[in-house]
Amino acid sequence: MSSSTSSSMILKLSCADQPGIVAAVASLFSLQGFNIRESSQFEDVHTSRFFMRTVLESVEGPKSIAAVKSAFAAVAQRYGMDWSLDDGTAKPKVLIAVSQWGHCLNHLLNSQKQGSLPVEIMGVVSNHETMTPLCEWYGVPFHYLPVTPATKAEQEAQILALVEQTGSELLILARYMQILSNDLCSQLNGRAINIHHSFLPGFKGAKPYHQAYERGVKLIGATAHYVTADLDEGPIIEQAVERVSHAQTPDKLVEIGRDIEAVVLGRAIRWHAERRVLLNGHKTVVFDS
Structure with missing residues (x-):
């Protein structure tokens, strides 16, 4: 079972392509005390849908995954995201x-x-x-x-x-x-x-x-x-x-x-x-x- 806290997390998301998504994600996690260690994005030009995977590393020690999810929920709702946030150290x-x-x-x-x-x-x-x-x-x-x-x-x-x-x-x-x-x-x-x-x-x-x-x-x-x-x-x-x-x-x-x-x-x-x-x-x- 993955821990309830972690210093490393992986965010996956998809939503309709629109301005400001990457900036909003980066800003939110910066305020939460994370560095972005890896990030990949893709826009499906045929469906105008945006996809993103980001590996986050806390500079403040382990953090509650539930608390970080709660903080991100407002950004996700604003952009209509399908998303998940998982412990980056967990082995499924x-x-x-x-x-x-x-x-x-x-x-x-x-x-x-x-x-x-x-x-x-x-x-x-x-x-x-x-x-x-x-x-x-x-x-x-x-x-x-x-x-x-x-x-x-x-x-x-x-x-x-x-x-x-x-x-x-x-x-x-x-x-x-x-x-x-x-x-x-x-x-x-x-x-x-x-x-x-x-x-x-x-x-x-x-x-x-x-x-x-x-x-x-x-x-x-x-x-x-x-x-x-x-x-x-x-x-x-x-x-x-x-x-x-x-x-x-x-x-x-x-x-x-x-x-x-x-x-x-x-x-x-x-x-x-x-x-x-x-x-x-x-x-x-x-x-x-």
């Missing part, structure tokens, strides 16, 4: 769902252990027992929750209960080969990230590498996106591609794709954890540097 708690492919899960577990992924992994959920030894090796709780069409609602209720019990702010679908129900998607809106083993919007659904092979593609890729009720249609956070040739079989494409998937998912989770991702309708704004 996450729950990972996986089926029988462990490459993405292993990458996330190893990255957290090495300190390069700023999250706290609270557990792993799976509809198979395949990943039990891997989770035991990393010392991460493993929850075996088998699912059938008849038990899907009950199993998803167990997943949601684990999300809430562990205080996880994010459910990561790390090659979890089950389609979430519309109800669960709704309850986890903006709180679930999926890795799709294809360069969306092409080759949705099952066996995208085989689909790509049949079409003779020269590039394959992976896409990390927020989960919505529309299959593989959620706002995209990160993508990457690798060049391939006609000589490579579907199995070889799958092999190449595994490495891309792990890297892409890791980046997306890190950017989400560092509060670098802002929703922009069906798209995202990602301040990745």
Whole structure:
């Protein structure tokens, strides 16, 4: 759980573009005893919407996050902002769902252990027992929750209960080969990230590498996106591609794709954890540097 006080905070906001936003933010936090350590802005010229991420550092020691939020609320209301202010030192708690492919899960577990992924992994959920030894090796709780069409609602209720019990702010679908129900998607809106083993919007659904092979593609890729009720249609956070040739079989494409998937998912989770991702309708704004 993040502390109620902190010397470092991260502000994210979006609102209709209008004069004075940056000045108002800087002025308010200057009066609150903060230096701006990092700030990124973006204007979507097509929608006239403004986006901003700012890292704040107190020069007066730890401050109450609730008190700073209260002070900023007047500025936010004046400009009609959608905003959040979070403890900049906190590592978000996450729950990972996986089926029988462990490459993405292993990458996330190893990255957290090495300190390069700023999250706290609270557990792993799976509809198979395949990943039990891997989770035991990393010392991460493993929850075996088998699912059938008849038990899907009950199993998803167990997943949601684990999300809430562990205080996880994010459910990561790390090659979890089950389609979430519309109800669960709704309850986890903006709180679930999926890795799709294809360069969306092409080759949705099952066996995208085989689909790509049949079409003779020269590039394959992976896409990390927020989960919505529309299959593989959620706002995209990160993508990457690798060049391939006609000589490579579907199995070889799958092999190449595994490495891309792990890297892409890791980046997306890190950017989400560092509060670098802002929703922009069906798209995202990602301040990745």
